Amino acid sequence: MNEKSNPEDFGANSWLVEEMYERFREEPQSLSVAWREFFSDYKPVGSPKPDPTGELIRPDLDSLLGLHDEAANGAGNQATVAPKVATAKKATVKAPVVNAPVVKEPISPEAPPRAPRPVVTHVPVEQAPLEVVEPEPLRGVSAVIATNMESSLGVPTATSVRQVPAKLLEVNRKVINGYRGRNGESKISFTHLIGYAIVRAIVDAVPNMKHVYSVDEQGKPQIKRFSHVNMGLAVDVDKGKGQRSLVVPVLRNADTLDFAGFLLTYEDIIRKVRANKLTTEDFQGANISLTNPGTIGTQQSVPRLMVGQGVIVGVGTIDYPAEFQGSDERALGRFGVSKVVTLTSTYDHRIIQGAESGLFLKYVHELLIGEHGFYADVFSSLGVPYESVKWRDDTNSLDSEDALLEKQMQIATLIRVHRVRGHLIADLDPLHWRAPRMPRELDPATYGLTVWDLDREFLTGGVGGVNRSTLGDLLGVLRDAYCRTIGVEYMHIQNTDEQRWIQEHFEGIKRNEFAIDKARLLERLNAAEAFERFLSTKYVGTKRFGLEGAESAIPILDKILNLAVDENLHGAVIGMAHRGRLNVLANVVGMEYDQIFQEFEGYVDPSSVQGSGDVKYHLGAIGEFVGESGAKMHIELVSNPSHLETVNPVVLGTVRAMQDQIEPPLSYRVLPLLIHGDAAFAGQGVVAECLAMSDTSGYRVGGAIHLIIDNQIGFTTSPEYARSSQYCSDVAKTVQAPIFHVNGDDPEACVRVAQLAFEYRQRFHKDVVIDMICYRRYGHNEGDDPSYTQPLMYKAIAERRSVRKLYVETLVKRGDITVEQAEKSLSDYRNKLQGALEQTRAKTNKKVIAAKPPKPVGVVPHIQTGVRREVLDKVLSQLHTYPQDFMVHPKLLRQLEARDAMIAKHGDIDWATGEALAIGSLVIEGSSVRLAGQDSRRGTFSQRHSTLIDYLNERSWVPLAGIPGATGRFWVYDSLLSEYAALGFEYGYAHSSQQALVIWEAQFGDFVNGAQIIIDQYLVAAEDKWQQANGLVMLLPHGYEGQGPEHSSARIERFLQLCADDNIQVCYPTTSAQYFHLLRRQVKRKNLKPLVIFSPKQPLRMKQSRSPIAEFTTGSFEEVLDDASIVKPDEVTRVVLCTGKVAWDAVVERDKRGARFAIVRIEQLYPFPGEQIKRILARYKNAKELVWLQEEPENMGPRYFVDDRIWPLKEQGYSLRFVTRVESGSPATGSKTIHDQELDDLMRETFAD
Known part of the structure; x- marks a missing residue:
């Protein structure tokens, strides 16, 4: 006999041992090695011998419940005594005598189904003779049960009973299961929580409850003091054909587990029971037991205490007290009547006293109403990112109309607060490494509302499409809308139509009502993760700034672009920094994999030259996005430097140029997509500048969609050092943009906000922000160790599974796919990447070296830029043509008339007129012109007056925009007070509209250094780095006229220092004719080059700078x-x-x-x-x-x-x-x-x- 496997240790499970022993004797190979070892020297004790027929008698439900006999009122230990089981050859067990209700017909334990009741005839019928029933022996399970019951009679027990309100138990369980259900996890039961509370009560309050009475070899009493709580769990098993059995496996060392560990161990035991995979060890060592007949409606149970245990706890059903069970639930809610659960503690009175049992149940009571941090610990252990609901006394005053009205007012406040601040308790951080907190303004208790108000009805104002709702349902709608894995900030928007639109798309919308192509979503996650894993495996340690931890960005972009294709948009332009750029190139833009791999292999393009090019994670590309429908759309990822966020205005300018070329105007059929990092979005001022220009006439693009890859760190800097705001996205509130915060580890939520963001943009033509909160799995680059500065964060990250794996688990749990299907999709993608890599390596030519750059061309041949006199006259005529009812400012009218007289008398053209002739003639010839800058419509020095303002009503008129017969267009705009974003925008515009003349004018040239990043990284270097030509013109007023150090110099020396390889043109014209020819040359020349013009201030009106009109009809720009x-x-x-x-x-x-x-x-x-x-x-x-x-x-x-x-x-x-x-x-x-x-x-x- 194995000393560690005493059959008596199995307690209530002894019958199962007997049954398995019979199987061991007949077919030993059908059992596991452990069971075979156990039975090798097994000697049955007090059991009947096996029936020669081989039949086993299994107990029916009544027999199973007999194992834990119940007293009529559950208040004592009244037991029915049965005779001992005989050990003769033909054992016979007499049926126990019970006080049963009288029935009209006998009921046999194995009676066949009742026949249909005969028709009543009211005629006396002769009574049937007394039925004679032959007793039959109890064998196997039934016999062991009988033996155990008799043994239990020797245990002197007493029972304590306590009724516990179940309100908080129900509410917190609902919160937990709501969270777990949204994450594809199994629900927890009341038994899980009660069982854990029992363990906590024993450990914290009454440790004696885990001890056991025993006797020594001489029969003297003793006590076994256990160090740990080993809980036996009574599990009902349906064995088919109407037969059931009860097993009591043991959950060992329960006191060492937090609730998550308790739950996992509990469920593991249950799985073993269902799969019939319990081993000998699973039944040994229980010192307490838990039985829950409440699951079948039993209100109160006083179960038998088996030998070898100290206490058994019975759990009754959760229901309203009997006196309220026929009441209207709404009335019960008003009265604050809670459901209750009755707990009984049946204990061994030899070692446990009644006071201890009472204290034990009292402590369980306290735990189940939330005291001692019970639910907080449960929530924390399960990773539920909310605070638990608290127990508070009811404050309802049934006879006070004022109290009811006050609560109704507070409900309105609570609704608004959830709309404004609900995002603060949303489950947004996939790492969950910061403890959740309940802001005071979101706690119903702040408004005098308690757990008892959850079942009371209030007016809701139409939240979720209903006008009346219980507080519980109302909170459910509000928290489903604003506090799950999506948090919305939108109440800062002043437009009520926009507020209402968002409410309609969030409140009352169930998650499963939102159609998501799960197969497509998983395929995109597969592609995103496989790409990064492939590169990390093949190019270990190589810098690539991977997307790991933020892979949901790819499904977001995919969803937005698919919607754009379906909306028949003309195209999309993406701007982003280095993080994840290669992944976007491969999986969004559609760049060939071998082209990307060439960058890693060190492949040198034979046509490249020394000093040219850029690192792989700065590269841009133009492609064609193919939607799920098969429709196609132009897509461009703009090249950018490492200077974060500089690409934003460039993208916006590119989009505006494309939109200006599409009819009808202002249709906004090109979509700007800007992808940011969290630290950069909060820290870089150009972000605020771009937002500031988003709804101005000269820069409006119909709304950009901003995606923040919020990995909660900037290189090594934590958010608390990187910003002063709650979120990195707070700057977007300045333009009343809605902000959708979303948990990056919930890809379905990510796709949902992607769709909502696109629909919002299409509906309101405004900027919208998606703040995808995620993490960065590795350091800033692949060679960096972030644990130096964020050890706790990166410990949490190391334990976090990838979003793809988590989503696969969710889909498998929901039955949407199988694991094999998910892995096959991943393998297929990896095989594609491997094939592309092999092709790349096969054609790589290591011997190719870049050629030396060609010598600069220098001054280009002159281009004839003169214009026929009749064209000039047409432009001059247009300059003083106004609508019939238009009134020019009287002072300005005199100046314009003086200009016309000067031209008529002397034929002299001043600077501003020369510029107008250049613009007008280009527009007539079919070239469009865009002029933008600070105060550029009038001109800083009041010289231009390209836009006239009606003196009476401020209506504007742009003469050169209305030249009859002109095929080009002219736009002139006053810019926002910005150099950085404004110049970047014009650079992007010129990049996309290379046939147009695009001019950016500084207010004074001194201020251009505010845009130095655009000059250094784009204007002078883009052609060298990215082979990107650009013809942008910069007008920089320059000249020493005694106006001080900030109004004199455009820093000529800095531009000249940047000159190399004919990258730009730097000119300083001194006459109006030279300026005229220079502007026209910029459009007519074949090779685009940025043009920096140092423009005059005083010479704008000097006679020396004027030119005769004849110089405009012939000639070209002269360099000297x-x-x-x-x-x-x-x-x-x-x-x-x-x-x-x-x-x-x-x-x-x-x-x-x-x-x-x-x-x-x-x-x-x-x-x-x-x-x-x-x-x-x-x-x-x-x-x-x-x-x-x-x-x-x-x-x-x-x-x-x-x-x-x-x-x-x-x-x-x-x-x-x-x-x-x-x-x-x-x-x-x-x-x-x-x-x-x-x-x-x-x-x-x-x-x-």
């Missing part, structure tokens, strides 16, 4: 302008080279002095016109002295740039001298007096002998 006043070049002894306004200062000074000096203007600084300068110098044969004159300090302006380029002239016999202001950290003085003094010094030094 010779001194037209020099009639006798042989007499010139000194040539002054200069650029911009200072040339006119020099001309005035030269003429005043009568000096024989030539003033040569360099109109284009880059590409530098060296050959043109040499040709002009050749005209002045006797001039051997060169002076470079500039108004900027020596360390600024073109001085050092031109030095290297004109220095070679010294070899031809020229002396070279530089005249500048003195070196300075500040561009200019703030004193007009000092400014004038500095200018005098420049002139004196320039013309000194």
Whole structure:
């Protein structure tokens, strides 16, 4: 006999041992090794011998309940005594005598189904003779039960009874099961909670309840003091054919488990019972037992206590007290009547006293009404991200109408608070590593509402489509709408139509009412995860900035783009940073896998040159998105640098340009999709700038959809250091954009908000934000260890399964798919990737090296940009054409009339008119023109007046936008007070609309450094990095006129320092005709290059800058302008080279002095016109002295740039001298007096002998 396997240890399960022993004798191989070992030396004790027929008598339901005999009132230990089981060869067990109700006919335990009741005839019938029943022996299970019952009679027991209100038990169980159900997990039962409360009560309050009475070998009494609680669980088993059995497996060391562990162990035992896989150890060692006949309606139970246990707890049914069971439930709700559950503690009175049993039940009572943190611990253990419902006394006043009205008012407040703040208790963080909290404003107790109000009806104002509802149902609707895995912020929106739209799409909408293609969703998750796992396996440690932890972003994008295709949108443009970019390229844009793998393999394109290109996670692509319906749509992922969020305005400008080319106008049929990181969205100011421009006329795109991949960290910086707001998305509230927070580990919720975001954008043409809260599985890059700074977070991440695996589990649990189907889909995708990789490696040519870059072309050949006189006249005529009822400002009208008179009398064209002629002629020829900037409609210096405002009603009129017969279009806009986002937008516009003239104008050139990132990362480098041509024009007012250090310099030196490989053009024209030709050349030239123009301020109205109209009809832009006043070049002894306004200062000074000096203007600084300068110098044969004159300090302006380029002239016999202001950290003085003094010094030094 195995000492560890005493048959008496099995207690109530002994019958099962007997049954399995019979199987062991007949067919030992049918049992497990453990059971065979157990039965190898087994000796039946007190059991009848097996029936020779081999039949087993199984107990019916009454027999099973007889195992735990119930007293009539459940208050004592009254037992029916049965005779002992005989051990003779033919054992006979007499039926027990019970006090049973009188019945009209005998009932046999194995009686056949009753025949139909005969028709009553009211005629006396002769009574049937007494039925003689032959007794039959109890065998197997029944015999063991009888033996155990007799043994239990020797245990002196007593029973304590306590009735416990079940209100909080019901409510918290409902909350838990709601959460678990939404996550595809099994429900918990009342027995789970009560059983765990019993364990807690024994451990915390009455540890003696787990001890057991025994006797030593001499029969002397003793006590076994157990260290742990080993709970026997009475499990009813349906064995078919109307037969049932009861087994009591043991849940060991229950006191060492939290509730989640208790639940898992409990359910594991139940699974073993159902699968008939219990082993010998599963039945041993119980020191307490739990039975729950309440599941079949028993109100109160006093079960038998088996030998070897200290206590057995009986659980009755959960129901209203008997006196209320016929009442209307609504009335019960008003009265605050709770359901109750009766608990009994039947204990061994030899070692446990009545006070201890009473204290035990009292403590269980306290736990079940939420004291001692019971439900909080349960919630925390299960990972339920909500606070548990608390027990509070009812405050209902049945006879007070004022109290009812007050509660009704509080209900209205509670509804609004959930709409405003419900997101604060939503289950948004997949890591659950921060403890949930209940904000005071969301706690019904704050408004005098308790758990007792849950069943009372109130007016709801139509929430969820109903006008009256119980508080419980109302809270269910509100929390399903705003507090699950989606949290919505929208009540900051002032438009009530938008608020109502969101309420209609959330309140009362069940999760299963939202149609989701689960197969498509899983396929996209498979693709997202497989791509990252493939790269991490094949290219270990290589930087790729993977999407792991945020894979649900791919289904979100897929859903939005599918909806866009179905809506017949023209296209979509995506902007995003490096995180997940390769995944988007592969699984959204549709870039070929081998093209991506080439980047990892180090493949060098034979056509590439040294110094060109960019890292793989900055690359853009243009593709074709194919929807589920088979429809196709243009899609573009814009290239971007590592400077986070800089791509946002570029995308918006690209989209606006595409929309401006689509009819009808303002149809918004191109969708901007901006993907952000959480730290960048909160931290980068360009985000706020882009939001600020989102609904302005010059920048409106019909709403962008923002997706924040909120991995709750920025490189190594935690959110509390990265922002001052609750969410990273709070900045979007400034433009009243709705914000959908969603748990990234709930892909179905992610797809749902994707659809809602798209529908909102289409309905209201506004920005909308999806804040997908997720995590970053690895460091900032694949070589970084984030546990240095976030050890707890990354411990939680390490224990977290991927969203794909979690979703597969959910689908399998719901029966939507099988595991095999999910794995097959994943394998198919990985096989595709492997095939593409093999193709890539097969064609990689390691010997290819990049060629050296070609030499710069320099100054391009001249393009004839003159315009016929009749075209110019048509434009001039249009400039003073207004609607008949339009009244021009009287002061402005006089200025316009003076301009017309000047042209008519002298034929001179000033700067603003020259610009208008360039724009008007281009529009007539079919080229569109867009001009935007701060105050650009009027012009910073009141020179342009491209938009006229009616003096009486402020109606606007743009003359050049209405030229008769013009095929091009002209747009002019005042921008928001921004340089960064505004310049980025125009860059994107020019990128997408390369046939148009796109101009961005700074208010003053000094302010352009606010857009330095766009200049450095896009304007001057995009062609080199991404082969991206762009023809954007920048107008930067520049000139030293005594206006101080912030209104003088556009920092010419910085632009010249960025010049290389013909990447940009830098020009400083000095006449209106030059400006006219320069603008037209930008449209006519074949190779697009950004154009930086340093535009004038004072010269806008100077006579010297005007040009005769004849210069507009012929010619082209001249990179260098010779001194037209020099009639006798042989007499010139000194040539002054200069650029911009200072040339006119020099001309005035030269003429005043009568000096024989030539003033040569360099109109284009880059590409530098060296050959043109040499040709002009050749005209002045006797001039051997060169002076470079500039108004900027020596360390600024073109001085050092031109030095290297004109220095070679010294070899031809020229002396070279530089005249500048003195070196300075500040561009200019703030004193007009000092400014004038500095200018005098420049002139004196320039013309000194």
